[in-house]
Amino acid sequence: MRHFLDAISLRDAGPSQFPRRIERLLWNIGCSFVVNIDGPGDDGGDILARRGDEDWVIQCKWKRRTPVGAEAIDEVALARETYRAHRAIVVTNTQFSLGAKRRADELTRLGPQILFWTGNDLAAAFDKLPDRFGRVELRSYQETALARLESDLESNGRALLVLATGLGKTVVGGEVLNAHLVRHPTDKVLVVAHAKDLVHQLERALWRHLPKQIPTRLLTGENKVDDLSGVTCATVGSALSAIQFGYRPALVMIDEAHHLGAEGQYDELLRILERSRQFGVTATPWRGDAHDITEQLGAPSFQLGIEDGMRKGYLAQVDYKLFVDDIDWDVVKDASTHSYGLADLNSRLFLPQRDEAIREQLAAVWANTSRPRAIVFCRTVEHAERLAELLDHTPLWSGAQAVHAALSKRERQRRLLAFRAGDIPILTAVDILNEGVDIPDVNILCFARVTHSRRIFVQQLGRGLRLSDGKDRVVVLDFVSDLRRIAAALKLKRSLGGKEIEVLETSGRSNIEFSDQRVAALMEEWIKDAASLETAYDEFRLQFPEILEAQE
Template structure:
């Protein structure tokens, strides 16, 4: 592990020895899942930790990523005891067990169902609770789950560790206070005030060349404007209108087609239709491309993602499914064609291209932001808040 990872791993083990709450921050690509799992494996082996340990994530892809990490790390650092690794999501069920090393990886949606069943009373008493992508952990569903686990605003009956690449929730002060309070206002951070600069210098994160591509103009009505102000996100109707803009789509098509033919390219689009149309147009130009979205069947989505990782697909377009938990270190160019006013949502997207050579990624990554305008809605697009990420500023592309 890198020195910053070793420090965080030790902090995690101390948190378990002296039960408390904390939110661990590492930028995407810096290994927060690996660091956490390795620290917990050492706690099982050396510190007397026993199961069940409960690991919670929002989506199945994040859960499966955690399963794979636990399996690999236990093989490398575990002892002779068997690891009982349980998937608790979708139609999967898990029974109680006397195994000393038991890890239950669950979606919060599944726990929402399980916590009312007598058969899962045993799971309400885990040794440790870990929440992945913990900036989402302030909603009513998480509050109910944590109360069931003995973790409410007044008591902490077991260690609670949150993991995040963005230790804030949007730009609202009150929302950020609620997030901090959920983890007792304790942040595990080994990188200080300039985490991206430090990790780029170490080669952990890639250096970024930045360009801006002209987008389209969309007028928001009063209801859409209010929604955007409250949420930091554009309403889906406005995103759909962006996706149907022919000139915008052709600019994206021409720019992607102009890149070197050995560059893996990941594109975040504004709608399912725009992901599908752009992928079809790229295939017409002879570029191997797949499109994935929430409407894509899970097995088909997994096949497309694996083909992209393996290099048999050069461009992967997606609508709102690869913002978290997606790991493809080979990404050489990233297009943000899904505008957002939320710094959190933006960092989730841009983080897919930041893995550097020290962590198996690329030395450099091109990030192209599509700059759309929204009439009377005056807030700036989120990418404009992150000039410190860019190693080189490219030209505006029209």
């Protein structure tokens, strides 16, 4: 029976897909993390992995027929030194030349042994794997969500899941795919995302939900394949191209479904595949335009937001502090007699806060947090780099670095990997961590004068809400530069005060407070309808009551 490590599948995988097969194997044999670093400047390493207390570096050599030569041994030896790995492995779908074996013996006399994995070794390893990679234990709400999604797909052919970041939307989505493939093991399944990085993460996340016999593959601008059996994870453009050439999956999953629009590639894809079952998953169903994604996928089959997730004990509790110390009170006095546009009022009301002030508040929280790990969200790449440099020059955060889209993919991966491993104490970021990134032990978030978007706010807050061993709370420092952010925090505060949902036993409740209580009183009065203001456009005009004398 064909499988993802048999000789024919490995030969057909080609040089771009072959490392993904090895990644899947590494996860299945119990590595705690696996990251692909293949690319220019990789210093001889294609994959980094950790198993137990050991760091591994793997060099992947796909060959059509010929054996691997001695040059691969020198490459992986360099990679072991560069990445300070305990173990170096060269893996191929064929065999190793006599020269490669001799070179490995020479280097072994000088240091640790370099290991060889051949095509025969890979096939034997597959036979020893359990049918499923681990066991997925669903929470009660995930079981309910799964049942409702399956019911809607069966009756309507369409379904939508809305789960806040940290509640496991990909887990539920993966179980929907698995349930379908258990019933229809030969069906083709398509999983679509809007960005290549997310497609890579999706394929990796789905492995633990699928039987080992089900093949998976990537379909992006840089990965072209002929065999689309099993589960294909694709960018929307590449998926649409395959569909236009006759590819017809039985089931379609849209990740980050808030990217659906009334027109464009997503709409065309879903229209052509109207006979296929379709479902979407998202943490943030709101878009920046007026389009309603329920027009394509129907009303949510199941929905659980941040507030309910925290009150039920499925997400970390939040200590949320809004810093508004630098508010311009002259503008406050003037606001009652003027009708300011929101963007104009933001620029007038909030005086620029120094990065040094942000650093001081971070240091205070850091000193009182057990095993602190922090992400600082910034407005621009330039600000993220500047703030990372400032933090790096503070002994407390030596090694601080920025992560953003201007970096190469490999450098972003390297920095994220170092952050996960604890080698980087704190990251500054611009948007790149909004979607698809899972770092559960982050327990400090800082918003450094970011522009508010309801969707981005929920995504970024979600980076700190995942529970992990030893973590049940996250501290949020918000250096406010937008009234909509205050509205979002007030809405969250009011929601968490609700009594209609059962609160499970946790370490306590969330706290949301202002650094200046005068501002708290003012904003509570100003922002009567927090939900409306949170999603308002820059041109929205605020009308303020004349209550300012009480704030003197």
